[in-house]
Amino acid sequence: DKGLAVFTSGGDSQGMNAAVRACVRMAIYLGCKAYFIREGYQGMVDGGDCIQEANWASVSSIIHRGGTIIGSARCQDFRERAGRLKAANNLVQRGITNLVVIGGDGSLTGANLFRQEWSSLLDELAKNSTITAEQRNKYNVLHIVGLVGSIDNDFCGTDMTIGTDTALHRIIEAIDAIASTAYSHQRTFIMEVMGRHCGYLPVVAGIISEADYVFLPEHPPPQDWPDRLILQLQQASKRSRLMSVSSDFYLAISAAIATEADFMLIPEEPVELLWQDRLCKKLEQERSAGQRLNIVIVAEGAMDREGHPITAEDVRKVIDERLKHDARITVLGHVQRGGNPSAFDRVLACRMGAEATLALMEATSESLPVVISLDGNQTVRVPLMECVERTQAVAKAMKERRWADAVKLRGRS
Numbered sequence: 001d002k003g004l005a006v007f008t009s010g011g012d013s014q015g016m017n018a019a020v021r022a023c024v025r026m027a028i029y030l031g032c033k034a035y036f037i038r039e040g041y042q043g044m045v046d047g048g049d050c051i052q053e054a055n056w057a058s059v060s061s062i063i064h065r066g067g068t069i070i071g072s073a074r075c076q077d078f079r080e081r082a083g084r085l086k087a088a089n090n091l092v093q094r095g096i097t098n099l100v101v102i103g104g105d106g107s108l109t110g111a112n113l114f115r116q117e118w119s120s121l122l123d124e125l126a127k128n129s130t131i132t133a134e135q136r137n138k139y140n141v142l143h144i145v146g147l148v149g150s151i152d153n154d155f156c157g158t159d160m161t162i163g164t165d166t167a168l169h170r171i172i173e174a175i176d177a178i179a180s181t182a183y184s185h186q187r188t189f190i191m192e193v194m195g196r197h198c199g200y201l202p203v204v205a206g207i208i209s210e211a212d213y214v215f216l217p218e219h220p221p222p223q224d225w226p227d228r229l230i231l232q233l234q235q236a237s238k239r240s241r242l243m244s245v246s247s248d249f250y251l252a253i254s255a256a257i258a259t260e261a262d263f264m265l266i267p268e269e270p271v272e273l274l275w276q277d278r279l280c281k282k283l284e285q286e287r288s289a290g291q292r293l294n295i296v297i298v299a300e301g302a303m304d305r306e307g308h309p310i311t312a313e314d315v316r317k318v319i320d321e322r323l324k325h326d327a328r329i330t331v332l333g334h335v336q337r338g339g340n341p342s343a344f345d346r347v348l349a350c351r352m353g354a355e356a357t358l359a360l361m362e363a364t365s366e367s368l369p370v371v372i373s374l375d376g377n378q379t380v381r382v383p384l385m386e387c388v389e390r391t392q393a394v395a396k397a398m399k400e401r402r403w404a405d406a407v408k409l410r411g412r413s
């Protein structure tokens with residue numbers, strides 16, 4: 001009579017629906033019950049209609065849809081023990097002791113805390129007779145499996161997170177569109193991309209449209225790769241594109257490469273304090289070589305080596321004041337997180353969802369929580385807390401401006 005519940009938490013990402021569908025269908029295929037928990041942790045706390053049994057048909061025609069059909073929320077109540085007590089009761093009353101959480105590192109950390117507390121939560125519920133002694137014993141262990149749904153690709157331990165590939169498509173479509181109008185008017189466009197603390201997407205976007213330098217997960221670049229990349233891009237005097245990147249290393253770097261970047265600003269390798277001089281020199285060189293446009297990509301978390309933020313407006317002002325270019329800003333914003341998932345994200349989410357259900361069904365009382373990751377072309381189970389701790393260590397290193405440590409800790413992706 002095993003069953004599982006699946007929920008999505010934190011910021012949405014394209015492919016979450018495909019993951020939900022795969023979890024549900026694999027559970028049904030194995031003869032288990034599957035539940036949705038709507039609105040993330042809030043739905044677990046609220047119970048009622050938020051927790052519903054799912055069937056084969058309830059996940060039909062969602063694989064192609066962006067966002068998450070079961071809703072997502074950032075939940076204050078679950079941060080308090082009282083909220084988690086309510087959540088535990090709602091699960092026990094339905095006989096649910098297996099959870100698939102689809103979200104970022106914060107959501108996965110919350111799930112692990114809940115698992116660790118589970119026994120004491122059940123003791124308390126039994127003590128005040130909210131659950132019976134029989135329920136207390138029967139539902140003694142909570143199993144959780146994490147799937148990382150995030151466009152940022154900022155989670156340590158997986159080569160790709162669900163949604164990153166689609167966001168990358170959105171970014172390069174936008175850059176291609178902007179480039180044509182920039183060309184007509186000889187303008188400079190400063191494009192702000194998402195990614196919080198990780199600059200992957202801009203770099204990969206750069207790679208897929210005439211790369212001068214390619215990053216492969218199987219061949220980690222040397223420590224000084226950003227300098228080498230910038231040098232290489234500067235030497236490539238093709239079209240003039242300047243990309244200043246990102247809060248998100250993956251987003252920023254990907255887009256830069258995919259769109260023929262000449263220059264990048266990334267959070268993990270902030271530019272020197274005189275970045276303005278370098279920027280203007282580069283733009284001037286390109287224009288005097290006959291180029292008609294510049295594209296500068298600024299990720300939302302870009303900063304200099306002293307940790308001062310560099311915004312799209314900072315970059316625009318420098319270009320306007322020093323070079324007198326007609327410079328405009330385009331903020332891509334949540335467009336990057338919306339729309340239909342790419343083929344890659346659908347397949348990734350299907351494989352990860354199915355593997356999550358299998359991991360839960362195979363779990364024993366000794367099993368530790370895992371996150372389903374992509375390792376090369378394989379979906380693998382890796383210890384959840386190890387990945388979460390590494391991801392948090394990267395954030396801490398960046399906050400303390402230990403950039404090289406951050407890149408080292410992040411590893412392959």
Ligand code: F6P
Pocket residue numbers: 011104150151152194195196248300337
């Ligand atoms: O983590 C995903 C992400 O889209 C980041 O790239 C961005 O910084 C953040 O979420 C935006 O969050 P919100 O939708 O809450 O504004």
